[in-house]
Amino acid sequence: MPNVLILGTAEWDSAIATNQHYVTRELAASADVTFVESLGLRRPTLRPADVTRMAARARRAFGATPPAEAAAKPGRPRPDRTSIVSPLVVPVHRAPTRALNRTLLRRATAGWLGSDRPRVLWTFTPVTYGLEEAADLVVYHCVDLLAAFPGIDRVAVERGERRLAARPGVVAIASSPAVREHLTAAGFPRVELLENVADVSVFTGASRPAARRRPAAIFSGNLTTAKLDVPLLESAARALRGRGELLLAGPLAAGGGSFTVELERLEALGARHLGLLTPAELADVAGTCTVGLIPYAINDYTTGVSPLKCFEYLSSGLLVIGTPLPAVAALARSNPHVVVAGGAAFAEAMDRVAAPVSDPTIAERVDSAARHGWAERGQVLRDLLAAELNRLPVR
Structure with a gap:
């Protein structure tokens, strides 16, 4: 059974479920999955919503969720064989913080880094801090033109995509033809088009x-x-x-x-x-x-x-x-x-x-x-994962 690390771009209990939440659920049917909450690609501001979110992240990172908060927000169901990691990283992804964030992220994902092989990195963000080095298989699941979103660190996103595209054997998944064109232009040699589906x-x-x-x-x-x-x-x-x-x-x-x-x-x-x-x-x-x-x-x-x-x-x-x-x-x-x-x-x-x-x-x-639901898509993703793992050289 593979050990899959999913790098998300949202919190597990974010208000609206997106691809990363459903993919976690579907892959957990045939793998042990660790979901890593957002690394903060959008630079935070001092707006109350951002301050509240950062404070909540700090509490989760230290395993301290107040009972009142838990009662007000029961949270998204967690699939079997799935763990949620809330890394406490600096939400600035440039040279001054890169080494610190790499250390903090590796500490937060130590369980996966020390897990049995095969290890899979299935990432929704190109900012990975080198975690792909510990993976037998890397999947970059790109559901948006991230670099174009207001407030996102375009430099960090583009730099991360160049690094991932250069990795031998990486599989890129695009959610739309426009995203596929972007990934091809970014240098990914293989891009699978899997347009969004719904529950x-x-x-x-x-x-x-x-x-x-x-x-x-x-x-x-x-x-x-x-x-x-x-x-x-x-x-x-x-x-x-x-x-x-x-x-x-x-x-x-x-x-x-x-x-x-x-x-x-x-x-x-x-x-x-x-x-x-x-x-x-x-x-x-x-x-x-x-x-x-x-x-x-x-x-x-x-x-x-x-x-x-x-x-x-x-x-x-x-x-x-x-x-x-x-x-x-x-x-x-x-x-x-x-x-x-x-x-x-x-x-x-x-x-x-x-x-x-x-x-x-x-x-x-x-x-x-009917044909655009997660029941069918989940099987497609599990089949893709199994096929890619079967192509890996025997260790």
Whole structure:
């Protein structure tokens, strides 16, 4: 059984589950897995959210989570054979801190470093501090154009990708064609395209028949100016007034800039913020709506995004209306239940929110998402891991 070290870009108990959380769950079905929480590629600020997050990391690193905090936030379930590591590193990844961070990270991952072979490094960040040197197999799972995200240390990311690309035998996984192009340009000799999928079974189970739907459009995800086209969302809210409801589900993401003022404007236009919902709660709400929105801005970062919420929406029986992100536009070409609209056309598309919908149409949408779930993807990843390990020379 391989020992897999996963370097994440988020906390294990972060508000919204992403690829790294699902990959951990799926690989743990056939491996011992250690999940290492974010090394802090985005430089922290003195905003309250960042200070709180750093304080929480320090408590976890020393194994001291106050009972009140644990009760308020039960946390994400931990798969069997999985351990969570909270490394206490300096969130600056340049020459002055490199040696210290390397020592701190190796100390935090000593269990994996001393584990039986084969050892696998499955990293979602290119900033690895040389952990690949102790691995028999390295997988770089790139789900975003990290260097383009606001606040991320571009120099550290690009330097890390060059180092990983030069390692013999490294396997790179890209979540979108744009990310694949980026990795190829960065020098990775082998790039596998595995576009994002969703935990569709949770949403399919909560999908409601047409008679129990209401005219409502929902956006679920981090509310952040780094991704969302706020003027576009405002135009959608105006178009829906008196005809339907705009629902926003998700946390205000400090990492992408404050969203407080923007949310106030949207609420003044009639939007309703549902806050952070569990996957089951989100599925219950989405299953009663008619449209799912992907109102992303088009910028250097989002061109590499492959929104897994496309398949969450479809498996809830929703029509998907999104801006012309490359990944969304590609899906729209093969799925009639995905509509691409930008600019004024996005607000005009809100007419679809109150349009009648039939049970056969809902069933078609749900069926179109069935092949894009983690049940199938998990098997693909386990098969990939097994195949790569079988190629290793016998020790």
